[in-house]
Structure formats: C-alpha cells, structure tokens
Amino acid sequence: MQFKSVCLALSFGELIPEPEEPSFAAENYAISFCAREQAHLSVFMAAPNLRLPSAGFVPLTHALVDEINAERYAHAEEAQKRITNAAAIAGVTVEFQIVQQSYTETNQCLAAAARTSDIVIVSRPTEGLSLDRDLTEAMLFASGRPVLVIPANWVRGAEFRNIMIGWDGGARAARAVGDAMPFLLRAEKVEIVCVSPDSEKSMRGADLAAHLARHCKSVTVTEIPVQHGNVAKALASHAAMGKMDLMVIGAYAHPKLLQMVLGGVTSGMLSEAELPVLLSY
Structure with a gap:
C-alpha cells in the first residue's frame, strides 16, 4: 500500500x-x-x-x-x-x-x-x-x-529509517503494525520493544519478529523494564536513546460518560514521546 x-x-x-x-x-x-x-x-x-x-x-x-x-x-x-x-x-x-x-x-x-x-x-x-x-x-x-x-519540537521531517514498535501482543498493536507496514518495509532497522513488569523474559515479540523478518530488512526484539510503573515513560525513554524516527503503538481507550477517552498508556505516550507516534485503534 x-x-x-x-x-x-x-x-x-x-x-x-x-x-x-x-x-x-x-x-x-x-x-x-x-x-x-x-x-x-x-x-x-x-x-x-x-x-x-x-x-x-x-x-x-x-x-x-x-x-x-x-x-x-x-x-x-x-x-x-x-x-x-x-x-x-x-x-x-x-x-x-x-x-x-x-x-x-x-x-x-x-x-x-x-x-x-x-x-x-x-x-x-x-x-x-x-x-x-x-x-x-x-x-x-x-x-x-x-x-x-x-510533537511540537520535531524538526527532522518525515523519516523512516529507524522504527520502533511498542508491542504488547494485543489486537490494537497488531492493527498498528499493519497500518505501519509501508514504513516498516523501507526501514533500515525495526525494533520490537516489549515492556516487562518484572525481571522475567517473556519474549512476547518473538512471533511478531518472525513475521516481520519476512518483510523487513532488519528486525530485533528488546525487552525493557517498566519505569516506576510507567510503561509510556519506559517506551519514550528507549525511543529517545535509540534516536528513532517513528514509534508505532496501538491506541487504547476506556469509556467515559458518552464518549471514549484515551487510555493511560496511550495518553502517557502523547505526553512523553518526543518523536512522531503512529497510533491505530
């Protein structure tokens, strides 16, 4: 596409x-x-x-x-x-x-x-x-x-060399990966990042890595610990250290009265991330 x-x-x-x-x-x-x-x-x-x-x-x-x-x-x-x-x-x-x-x-x-x-x-x-x-x-x-x-301070334009996927194995994240596929196909590096609440390695991103390896040039999987219970901060910090051009995540929401509002992690990403973020719902 x-x-x-x-x-x-x-x-x-x-x-x-x-x-x-x-x-x-x-x-x-x-x-x-x-x-x-x-x-x-x-x-x-x-x-x-x-x-x-x-x-x-x-x-x-x-x-x-x-x-x-x-x-x-x-x-x-x-x-x-x-x-x-x-x-x-x-x-x-x-x-x-x-x-x-x-x-x-x-x-x-x-x-x-x-x-x-x-x-x-x-x-x-x-x-x-x-x-x-x-x-x-x-x-x-x-x-x-x-x-x-x-974000307001982004000055690098539309670049897609290094892309990070925030992966939790859910349907929203899967949809985001599908929507981002045109970017992922041209990226020099795709990193799948899973935030673990404990020290155990779950390797939740292994199946996604196997799938993307059939499409993308370079795919890696990284597990990082949650930072003080804040998943969004952990993802944003990792993206900043890796100098990523784009982050891909699923958007989550919860009902409030008669409308949907952003869930905690999604809302946190909009506050924490200093790079373009692709969200799919």
Whole structure:
C-alpha cells in the first residue's frame, strides 16, 4: 500500500493563546511526508464557535464571543496561506476546508472528512485541558484511520529509517503494525520493544519478529523494564536513546460518560514521546 491521500487536521480553538512561539511542526511534517510519498494533502482546520448561553443577553459578552470566533477563523486563514506557500515550494498539491461549528460538530465533521484519507496527521496535544486532545481523540476513535501525532519540537521531517514498535501482543498493536507496514518495509532497522513488569523474559515479540523478518530488512526484539510503573515513560525513554524516527503503538481507550477517552498508556505516550507516534485503534 502507498499513502496517496493525507489528511492534516489542525485545531484553532484555544481560548488563551499559547505563551510560547507557535509550532508548525505538524504542518512541516505533513508537507515533507506528502513530498516524499508524492501524495495529495487535504488540510481540515477546526475553528470551533465559542457559544455562551448568556452572550445573547449581555452585549459586551456577545461582542467578546464574536471577537474570539473571528480570531480563530483568522488564525486558520493565516495557516492556509502559510501551508499553501510551503506546499507550492515542495511541489505538493493541497486543498483546504475551515470548519466553524460547535466544538462537537467540528470534531465530528473533521473525523468524517478524514475517513477518505490513507492517514491522518495531527499535532501532539499540549499539557492540560486542550482542544488539540479532543481533536486527536476524535480522529483516533471516529475516523477509522491511523493517526500520526507530531510533537511540537520535531524538526527532522518525515523519516523512516529507524522504527520502533511498542508491542504488547494485543489486537490494537497488531492493527498498528499493519497500518505501519509501508514504513516498516523501507526501514533500515525495526525494533520490537516489549515492556516487562518484572525481571522475567517473556519474549512476547518473538512471533511478531518472525513475521516481520519476512518483510523487513532488519528486525530485533528488546525487552525493557517498566519505569516506576510507567510503561509510556519506559517506551519514550528507549525511543529517545535509540534516536528513532517513528514509534508505532496501538491506541487504547476506556469509556467515559458518552464518549471514549484515551487510555493511560496511550495518553502517557502523547505526553512523553518526543518523536512522531503512529497510533491505530
């Protein structure tokens, strides 16, 4: 399989601007990815409407809400111009859609639009309560597509020489490996990493290694201990030491009220990993 249709999903819905310089890592990665794959880029930008029930009764509040919504849309338009210029330089074809509805409707719209893409690229959510996290969850649980999460400080572009698989033997991890196969086939090195809760060697990755050895150039299996009960930290630390270009893991979730939210390890990976992470659900 080749990646020929790529979805970049961006969120412009924060109430308070980030204090740091804005990161365009996901945008740059998406353009690098599409240039490498000779793929078309579809950019869907969430600029959700802020809606306050009291705004209609208080003129000052109504004006403030209108200003916030206008700023969100303007930020999306600025991103469109920035990406258009970068795509033209890279020779990438690109199309855009800015969605400005309610928060829920906006995420639902973007998730539905992503279903006709081969892969989705998003920015890594920031710490705390973030609409980026809501968008990431919508893409994972509602688009049916694998999702590449790009950290804000990633500058190396789309590279796939050294790939690490976080393997627990589960169905979600197996799906992630299948979705990542186009990357694994070209990688110089594929490392299967299993996190063991104790000192015993289980070699859970042996069967997967035998399977991938029929496809990939170089496959190894590594078992690492959990760090203070934190599986995500153990995986992220190992990836950093190995200077990996990509991590592949299954996305896990648990129900909360009427929606699905990220499970502990998956959520931890989004906080800990300083490299692109491919997640499949």
